[in-house]
Amino acid sequence: MNNLVDLEKKINSELGTKINSTKIKHNQLYVEIDKEDLIDVTLFFKTNKDTKFRQLIDITVVDYPEESLRFKLVYLFLSHEFNQRTIITYSITENEVIPSLTSIFPSANWMEREVFDMYGVNFKDHPDLRRILTDYGFEGHPLRKDFPLTGHTEVRYSEDKKKVINEPVKLEQNYRNFDYESPWEGTKYIKEQTHSDDKKN
Numbered sequence: 601m602n603n604l605v606d607l608e609k610k611i612n613s614e615l616g617t618k619i620n621s622t623k624i625k626h627n628q629l630y631v632e633i634d635k636e637d638l639i640d641v642t643l644f645f646k647t648n649k650d651t652k653f654r655q656l657i658d659i660t661v662v663d664y665p666e667e668s669l670r671f672k673l674v675y676l677f678l679s680h681e682f683n684q685r686t687i688i689t690y691s692i693t694e695n696e697v698i699p700s701l702t703s704i705f706p707s708a709n710w711m712e713r714e715v716f717d718m719y720g721v722n723f724k725d726h727p728d729l730r731r732i733l734t735d736y737g738f739e740g741h742p743l744r745k746d747f748p749l750t751g752h753t754e755v756r757y758s759e760d761k762k763k764v765i766n767e768p769v770k771l772e773q774n775y776r777n778f779d780y781e782s783p784w785e786g787t788k789y790i791k792e793q794t795h796s797d798d799k800k801n
Contacts, residue, residue, distance in 0.1 A: 601650050601682060604629050610650055615641060629686040635673070635698050641688060642704055645677055653677035653686055656705040659712060661719045663745045670694045671721060675701075692721075700726040718743040737766070 601607035604624045611631065612619055618637040623630050633641050645653040657676040664670055669691035677686050692698060700723040701708040712723045713732040720741040723729055731738060739752050750769045758765045 604684065607651065607684065615644060631686060631688045633688060633690050635690045635692055638690065638699050642701060645686065646704060651679060652681045653679045655680065656701065656707055659708060659715055661715055661721060663719065663743065665745050668693060671719060673698065697722045697724050699724055702726060720744065
């Protein structure tokens, strides 16, 4: 399809009940589905002669920790033939297992591993689902919004043991006295010093 309006009509007419909603925004087609329909919808987008979305650009996640459907999965596809992008999304609960796209797009392998590593989302039938960015034995999933900014452990080289070690984070709190005054007025200690100097003179 040479324009997104026709593409949107075709998808809604041919995929019918597999599509929850569609919209055109920022010169891209957004398609919302259920996770059970991911494989069928992706195959249609890739193989249909009027769509030809043959490149999976990325897979990512948006975390909404306050929602019952915590994670929104986001898949970005590109059609070189029609110079179009489409974004497929669906939402899941924290512990749901979702289908892997590796049988359709082999490039999904590392993308899904990254999503697993960063968010803890599990993919069914993935050939090698293990961490890809964090170290062996890493605890938690760093891009979840409830993951502590300092992490749980720190990795450092120990001079005593002559090796790299993991140990619990020990965050010093000594330097947490924040001064919220306007920089144009000067910070408190500068004012005090200035007044003290004025009295001496």
